[in-house]
Amino acid sequence: FEPKFNEKRISLVIARESFTNYFGRIHKKYKNMDTANIENLVNRLLKEQDQTFMNLVRDKTSRRDTLMDRFFIATTPLGEVLKELQNSQESPNRKLLSKEIFNKAEEEAIELTKKEIALVTEKESRKQITNEISPLLKRQATVNKIGPEFQVNTYTPSNQRLSSVASLSNGKFVVTWQSLSQDGDNWGVYGQIFNADGTKSGSEFQVNTYTLNHQYESSVASLRNGQFVVTWQSLLQDGDLYGIYGQIFNADGTKSGSEFPVNTYTTSHQAYPSVASLSNSTFVVTWNSLGQDGSSYGVYGQIFNADGTKSGSEFQVNTYTDNNQWYFSVTNLSNDMFVVSWSSYGQDGSLYGIYGQVFNADGTKSGTEFQANTYTVNDQWGAAVASLNNNSFVVTWMSDGQDGDQEGVYGQIFNADGTKSSSEFQVNTYIINTQNYPSVANLNKDKFVVTWTSNGQDGDLY
Known part of the structure; x- marks a missing residue:
């Protein structure tokens, strides 16, 4: 099933994946919904405005999402549906394909x-x-x-x-x-x-x-x-x-x-x-590429002088290529190596999981691809990585349902060779509703700081 593009303006909507995520995986309320005929539903939406679908989504969702510009680029009916949802300030709990x-x-x-x-x-x-x-x-x-x-x-x-x-x-x-x-x-x-x-x-x-x-x-x-x-x-x-x-x-x-x-x-x-x-004012850029690894999105890199x-x-970057590898982060290590961490779909036997790879200064791989998350139920995604002292590093991510509520933020410290140092740990103490989208930064003396967004903790949404 191919993406649908408007002749005048490009749409980044990959229809089947978007709606499979929308109904079949992301929001718990959709777990029992039949997705067998999802392709037919998508084709309908791409051809005509579907008020029934819009009403269904409004009935099933209640959370606000202000970050859906990827879909606003589309002038297809699908883009119009999502724009209407945005205007009504109603959408699923998790941001749809919103890696931004x-x-x-x-x-x-x-x-x-x-x-x-x-x-x-x-x-x-x-x-x-x-x-x-x-x-x-x-x-x-x-x-x-x-x-x-x-x-x-x-x-x-x-x-x-x-x-x-x-x-x-x-x-x-x-x-x-x-x-x-x-x-x-x-x-x-x-x-x-x-x-x-x-x-x-x-x-x-x-x-x-x-x-x-x-x-x-x-x-x-x-x-x-x-x-x-x-x-x-x-x-x-x-x-x-x-x-x-x-x-x-x-x-x-x-x-x-x-x-x-x-x-x-x-x-x-x-x-x-x-x-x-990197050293000597060199630098490395990583990005997502669609279809280059023979599957969906993969992660690629290039070193620059x-x-x-x-x-x-x-x-x-990624060795495992089935499905999507994306939502990634890159950081340099003190020995002039660097590490990339990303989210991979289906690789850990569940939904999304967190993986990483250490690289030498010339862009060759050091060791093998490793898994960051120990807990694998539901989704673990949205990787953020930061270097620590002694060439170690920390990876953080969001995990769905692990803390007993919705999404929470978790982390894992790694040795320079990509092996785990101690156990996976929870970052957030307040667990009501959703805590997600972590960012992590290195501090002095092997300390680091993690920030994230929290729904309702300050008394007013995120």
């Missing part, structure tokens, strides 16, 4: 100098990205805010959302995000450098040079020479659907060199980049 928020979205934490944390948060209005800085207290398990919350974006018309943040070598930090219509044509990528106290350093700047169609899903990483690199996905720039592009910046936010393509294989979709710095030229060839 896993690696770089609702909250993302990084370590700054002087043992402080920068936490970037997307406001529900999607017109504002805010930031808070907190000092780490050496003898307490809490952090205190330094000053008030502040707004990241200067340009405010329409939507600014899906941020990524990186600390810089001079004690500053940089935030990137996507902004709708600011570059004159749909989504574009923008950035802002901040001083350590949260004040802006210079002006908001545009990241992408090519502006036709969509450029979004940014990921940013600092380089060891004081520069930083931003990657994103761009629609139709490489001639075939989405491709990955990058741009190196100087410490002041000016561009160093030109925008460059990341992926070599360009057939179908290459999307959702994640970038991490400091000037943005490719070092070696594009390489495949």
